[in-house]
Amino acid sequence: xxxxxxxxxxxxxxxxxxxxxxxxxAQKEDLYxxxxxxxxxxxxxxxxxRFGLISDAIWNYAxxxxxxxxxxxxxxxxxxxxxxxxxxxxxxxxxxxxxxWGSGKPVIGILGEYDALPMISQKPLTPFQSPxxxxxxxxxxxxxxxxxxxxxxxxxxxxxxxxxxxxxxxxFFGSPAEETIISRPYMVRAGVFNDVDxxxxxxxxxxFSTSYGVNGTxxxxxxxxxxxxxxxxxxxxxxxxxALDGVxxxxxxxxxxxxxxxxxxxxxxxxxxxxxxxxxxxxxxSVWYYIRNTxxxxxxxxxRVLDCAKGAxxxxxxxLDTVIVLTATHQRHSxxxxxxxxxxxxxxxxxPEWTEKENNFAKALQKELGERETGxxxxxxxxxxxxxxxxxxxxxxxxxxxxxxxxxTINFPGIVPGAVSHHWSYVTSGFGSAAWKGLNVGAKAISAxxxxxxxxxxxLQQVKTEFVEYMKERPFKSFLPQGAxxxxxxxxELMEKYRDSMMRRMQVVE
Ligand SMILES: [Zn+2]
Numbered sequence: 001x002x003x004x005x006x007x008x009x010x011x012x013x014x015x016x017x018x019x020x021x022x023x024x025x026a027q028k029e030d031l032y033x034x035x036x037x038x039x040x041x042x043x044x045x046x047x048x049x050r051f052g053l054i055s056d057a058i059w060n061y062a063x064x065x066x067x068x069x070x071x072x073x074x075x076x077x078x079x080x081x082x083x084x085x086x087x088x089x090x091x092x093x094x095x096x097x098x099x100x101w102g103s104g105k106p107v108i109g110i111l112g113e114y115d116a117l118p119m120i121s122q123k124p125l126t127p128f129q130s131p132x133x134x135x136x137x138x139x140x141x142x143x144x145x146x147x148x149x150x151x152x153x154x155x156x157x158x159x160x161x162x163x164x165x166x167x168x169x170x171x172f173f174g175s176p177a178e179e180t181i182i183s184r185p186y187m188v189r190a191g192v193f194n195d196v197d198x199x200x201x202x203x204x205x206x207x208f209s210t211s212y213g214v215n216g217t218x219x220x221x222x223x224x225x226x227x228x229x230x231x232x233x234x235x236x237x238x239x240x241x242x243a244l245d246g247v248x249x250x251x252x253x254x255x256x257x258x259x260x261x262x263x264x265x266x267x268x269x270x271x272x273x274x275x276x277x278x279x280x281x282x283x284x285x286s287v288w289y290y291i292r293n294t295x296x297x298x299x300x301x302x303x304r305v306l307d308c309a310k311g312a313x314x315x316x317x318x319x320l321d322t323v324i325v326l327t328a329t330h331q332r333h334s335x336x337x338x339x340x341x342x343x344x345x346x347x348x349x350x351x352p353e354w355t356e357k358e359n360n361f362a363k364a365l366q367k368e369l370g371e372r373e374t375g376x377x378x379x380x381x382x383x384x385x386x387x388x389x390x391x392x393x394x395x396x397x398x399x400x401x402x403x404x405x406x407x408x409t410i411n412f413p414g415i416v417p418g419a420v421s422h423h424w425s426y427v428t429s430g431f432g433s434a435a436w437k438g439l440n441v442g443a444k445a446i447s448a449x450x451x452x453x454x455x456x457x458x459x460l461q462q463v464k465t466e467f468v469e470y471m472k473e474r475p476f477k478s479f480l481p482q483g484a485x486x487x488x489x490x491x492x493e494l495m496e497k498y499r500d501s502m503m504r505r506m507q508v509v510e
Pocket of ligand 1: 142
């Protein structure tokens with residue numbers, strides 16, 4: 001049933017539709033009511049529990065990038081039940097999907113991730129290291145909360161748009177394998193974001209915040225494979241040419257290279273193939289590199305690392321057999337006007353109220369980690385200017401999206417302050433009531449900001465104008481080489497090794 005005030009607002013809107021200025025006022029009035037409607041739906045305890053349970057289920061699946069079949073299926077099912085149209089297998093990736101509702105302009109996009117990290121399995125809400133399954137993956141970056149927050153925001157938006165007859169289209173971009181920075185560059189290449197006017201991204205955090213400007217590093221993820229000649233390592237080593245020597249010498253060369261790279265760089269690798277036994281000269285060896293720097297420097301840095309590989313091949317009498325770029329992305333360039341609109345919603349919504357039990361757990365975990373025992377924060381962060389000097393850091397494949405459409409990221413709370421990302425302490429705190437409340441305020445900020453973009457054409461226009469001006473200086477060119485393909489087999493064996501034992505030991509809230 002519509003309230004009397006809602007009906008009155010509707011009537012006022014009809015009466016004044018003929019004069020544009022007054023209809024804008026009516027629209028603002030409608031915005032107030034519709035945002036209230038949106039936030040009320042998300043504040044309902046059944047809504048909080050519904051999405052909390054979805055987040056915990058994905059936490060339990062803890063599926064590695066490109067193998068997130070259960071996680072993607074759960075989010076798809078949730079959206080399908082609410083009437084969203086689903087496009088599956090997007091950009092050639094089986095766990096990539098787009099959910100759409102509505103019609104016409106504007107088109108507002110919401111991003112969501114759901115992949116886990118290897119080796120960091122951990123029991124929930126346990127303030128000391130204790131894996132559920134030894135060596136298995138775990139959600140060490142809160143992506144279980146993030147995909148869920150995005151889906152909750154979509155459903156809230158759809159209900160409000162229907163109720164208030166708000167025109168436009170909303171799209172959820174189910175984005176696999178963020179931890180290996182895979183999906184978004186390929187989604188961008190496939191044109192998935194071409195008709196989108198603005199995009200709202202989200203990340204789990206201990207803070208409630210947003211930011212603008214350039215952030216993090218661009219990344220080229222590449223596997224170098226050397227080919228040698230096998231031989232008896234003791235009987236006739238002079239007949240062999242060790243591919244592992246090629247890898248090792250390359251690594252020595254890149255470690256010398258570090259001194260002469262700009263301080264914005266990051267460079268790290270793992271050896272993925274290095275032979276099977278010491279007494280057989282390995283004729284095949286591979287090393288996987290993450291080459292990171294600013295957008296301006298990353299391609300030149302890649303060329304220098306490639307030279308290290310070529311030099312190592314010559315020195316060891318091996319050949320550089322293949323150089324396979326798995327993915328490549330830009331730095332993040334977040335839109336300032338969109339971030340300011342998001343900040344207003346963050347301040348409107350505020351931090352969740354944490355219980356004593358939740359704060360006691362947070363303090364116990366902080367004590368174990370040697371951090372200050374503060375519990376959860378009570379106030380959102382202020383919007384701060386980006387750092388004047390770029391000093392490197394992590395990468396996100398959201399980077400490419402930020403250069404295709406105006407984008408900003410909402411960091412929402414729920415993770416214990418001091419918990420370390422990509423570490424068991426993050427896994428343990430991304431589950432249960434505090435995580436549920438955190439992702440809930442995240443969903444509120446995402447959907448309220450999307451609603452602002454849908455209902456305030458002048459705001460969306462400002463966001464887009466800033467983007468168009470910014471892009472004049474840096475026309476987008478993908479760092480993906482021609483012919484690059486998403487590595488669909490990535491993590492397959494690892495996931496198959498652990499999936500059954502993880503499913504047998506699903507954790508539930510007590
Ligand atoms: Zn992450």
